[in-house]
Amino acid sequence: MSKKIVGEDGKTYVQKKPFYKRVWFWLIVIIIVIVAASSMGGGNNKATKVSSTTKSKSATENVSKETFKVGDTIKADGVTLKVNKVEYNDxxxxxxxxxxxxYVIVNVTITNVNKSKASYNPLDFKIDDKGNQTDLTEIVMDDNGNNIVNDELKYGDLSKGATVTGTLVGQAVKADKLQLLYTGSLFSNESKITVDLN
Structure with missing residues (x-):
């Protein structure tokens, strides 16, 4: 608030606060600090391959490529992801x-390696068919009206060390190069893990 001062000449003057004591200044400072911390404090978000079903070199192996394959165990953001198998259904x-x-049926395992809590959701995944990225939330019924997938990946939280395995179903052209994209968050557009499905 401005302070009113009566001068020696009898006139009333308004003394304004210095800019660093104003609310707007501190809001701007807080926003700048948050933006800087989020851009620097993300840590190493690069996905690394932990192990593979075809190779057994070391327990942790940094991988220079950004695309992984079915059977690789990949770590990103304190969580590991493994695509166990891929099947197709007409x-x-x-x-x-x-x-x-x-129908593209993808079975995945997610493990919380070192976070206090890791959320998972089928909407964290997309199937990429030549640039067309769609959700893996299809429901496929057999001729008797039963869901052909018994272990759909739902949504939930994993405490440290916990694991969940579930199946995702999407649609794509089987002959195209298909990839599974994992963002790890509903609010992130950037894929953290990309797995070649065929």
């Missing part, structure tokens, strides 16, 4: 994929 009389596409 549907049934009840569930049919879009014309020219097949």
């Amino acid at each position: 549907g049934s009389s009840i569930s049919q994929p879009d014309s020219g596409k097949s």
Whole structure:
């Protein structure tokens, strides 16, 4: 608040606060600090391969490539992800994929390695079919009306050391180069892990 002062000449003057005592100044400082901390404090978000079903060199192996393959155990942001298997399904009389596409059924395992809590969600994953990125939230029914997937990946939280395995279903052209993209967060557009599915 401004302070009113009566001068020796009898006039009233308004004494303003210095800029560093104003609320707007401190809001700007706080915003700058938060932006700087978030851009620097993210740590090493680069995905690294921990192990592979085809290789067994060392317990932790840094991988220079950014794309992994089915069977690799990949670590990013304190969580490991492993794509266990990929299957394709052409549907049934009840569930049919879009014309020219097949259902892509991806089984994954997520482990919280060193975070106090790690959230998981099927919306953390996308299937990339030549640049067309779609969710893996399809439900496929067999001819009897039963879901062909018994272990759908739901959403939840993993405490440190906990693991969840589940299946995701999407649609894509089977002959195209398909990739699984894992962002690790519903609010992140940048994929942290990319796995070649075929």
